[in-house]
Amino acid sequence: MKIGLDIFDQTLAKEWEIFLILRHEDRFFTTEELSATTNLTISQVLKIVTKLINDLEDFGTDTMEVVFSKGKGARFVAKELQTNPRKFLIFLVEETLGFKLLKSILNEDYVSTSNFSYENFVSDSTVRRQLNKFRDNLHKFDLEITRSDALLSGNEKQARLFLNMMLWRIYAGEGWPFEAVNELHIDYLATNILKESGLSLTPIQKRQLMFFLAIGIIRRRNNHYVEFEESWGELTDNNAAYTYFKDHIRPFTSFIDDYPGEVALLFFLLIIQSENLEVIQMLYSNFEENKKNNSFLYQATQAFYDNVSQDVKTIPEDLKDVILLSSFSYHLFTHLFKNFSTDISGYDYSVILDTVLSKPVLPNLKKNLLSMIRSLYDETKLDLFLEEDYLVTKYALILTLIKAQTYFEPVIKIKISTDLPLLINLRLQERIYNLFGSSYRLEFLNATDPDHGDILLTNISLPRETKDYEKVNIVYINRNLTVRNIIILSNVLYDTSKQKTTKEISSSD
CATH class of the missing domain: 1.10.10.10 (Winged helix-like DNA-binding domain superfamily/Winged helix DNA-binding domain)
Structure with missing residues (x-):
């Protein structure tokens, strides 16, 4: 969600x-x-x-x-x-009542409904409605806002992620929304944690880490601590990368021994954040440790990798590590957090399943990826595969990387038949593929092929009333492809894909 x-x-x-x-x-x-x-x-x-x-x-x-x-x-x-x-x-x-209320919940300085309504010049009922709106949204994340004092309670790691996502989506590192925490001190902590753990982050990622640290300090001040969950032991025990991290950040954290869940969550979040392939050292070393220990997280990642390479497309050798490490990071996220469909920054990637144009594309991708995720759950019985809303967009990104996002779509055959030179026709083919090849499964036919395909692109109005052309969509184009040509072709591609998909579904029933 x-x-x-x-x-x-x-x-x-x-x-x-x-x-x-x-x-x-x-x-x-x-x-x-x-x-x-x-x-x-x-x-x-x-x-x-x-x-x-x-x-x-x-x-x-x-x-x-x-x-x-x-x-x-x-x-x-x-x-x-x-x-x-x-x-x-x-x-x-910042001008909205809802945000002022969120800040009050974060800082735990909410005294009462009447006091908050008085300070913000609104009615008590308005405040209660906003609190109930928060409750309705947070319930899905196993979080609650208490009735008497409006405390954010529930699974602490869920609370940390929710607060970080909300504040990062608004601020994105611009400004400092934590009046009760010294920004320079947090910068000092972040700098030294990164230095001592041997991890390099981009300036933006470091700023994200500062938000994590500030939220953690505020929550711990109010006696909210992350518990070390039983399943985490398999990811941290006999893990040299975790031991190294814990030992080297000890001088800059006061909670390592008393609250092991706090340092474990920080470690996990940095691994997820290291999904950026420019700063991947921690993610790589942790993946290798999980592989050595054959952890459930490694097994989930290998199961996904095998499924894609065997049933969808052979993964190129130069992309193998990228895909293994990225999917490992995704699976760690879904093991830690429940019912979030966005990443740790609060960003949603469902656009990969839709289009910037007016009509949806890749209609079969989401359906088939969901089927893959359910099969992986049946095969492994790992709860992390139950987080379908999160995984479906992430898996779509992986298929896009290996140019396999159209694998589940029907093949649309296109023939270009014009009076233009061959090189111009090849240029037209290249332009059309660049425009639509990431959204439709296109196959270009030779101009002399007896099969006219599904779509015929031409600039010549020859008689084509024969039986051979009955089921062919003829699209007339200019010698130089115009915006109007592109819009018409977009509509024809969409309709053709839809008709073929419907036909495939009918024949499989």
Whole structure:
């Protein structure tokens, strides 16, 4: 499950959605377009666009604005090439009651409903509604907010991840949302933990680590500690990488001996974070230790690797380590955390299963990946394979890496038949594949092939009423492929894929 800005304020979520739509293209968007995209009425769109314009004025930026024309609609205007909207998002979120309440829950300075409502000039019932919204969302993560004093309780590692995801999604390292924790001290801790553990992180990853450390300090101050779970022993016992890490960060942590769950979680999070292949030392050494010990985590990773290489596509030798280490990291995440569909930064990768265009592509990828995940669970009985929402997008990324994301899609045969030179036709084929090859399983036929395929691309209007062309979609193109040609071909590819998928399903029933 993923959590969005609507957990703080529904209007804010829609305002930010419209802002992102306007930023996507340098043009006017009509109110009708925005209404259709956001599922809002036109009057609601007008109200939110007006609020967006006013909020940008209150924010006081000289680098960007939203303009509105009665006849044209709304448009985002960037006054500088490198406009950064992050500070504007922070400004919007920090103004909401929901975020103020989250900060109060994090710092555990919530006294009572009446006191909080008085300080924020709202009614008691408004505060209770926001608390109940939090409760409804957190229940899925085995977390609760207590009735009397609004304490965040439940599985502590789940609480840590939730807090980090929410704050990182908003701030992304910009600013410091932890007033009760000295930023310079956390920077000192992060620097020395990385130095002593022999781990190199990018500046962004180091900033993420600082957020983890700050949240951990605040939670421990309020007597919330991560428990060392029984299954973790198999991942840390006889693990030289873990022993090295624990021994070398000892001078900078006060909880190693009394609270082993704290240091284990930090170790695991750094492994997951090391998924970035530029800073992979800790992930690699830990993978080797798990392989040596034949841990359940290694077994899960090997089972997935074997499934892909045997049933989908042979994995190239130069990508073997990348895929093993990445999937090992994914499986560690799903072993540790439950019901999260996003990564540790709160980002959602379901776009790999969808499209930036107007129609969905890869319709069979998600269905077949879910089937693969369920088969892996049946084979191994490991609960980590129950986290389908998380794994399905991560596995899709892996298939994309080995160019196998279209494996489950029906083959669409395309023939290019024009009066243009061969090299121009080959260039057309290359352009079409670059545009659509990652979304559809394309096969290009020779122009002289008696099989006309599923789609015939041509610039010549010859008579084609014979039986041979009955089931062929003929798409007329210009000598130079135009935007209109691409849009028409996109629609034809989508319809063809859909028809073939439906036919395959019918024949298999």
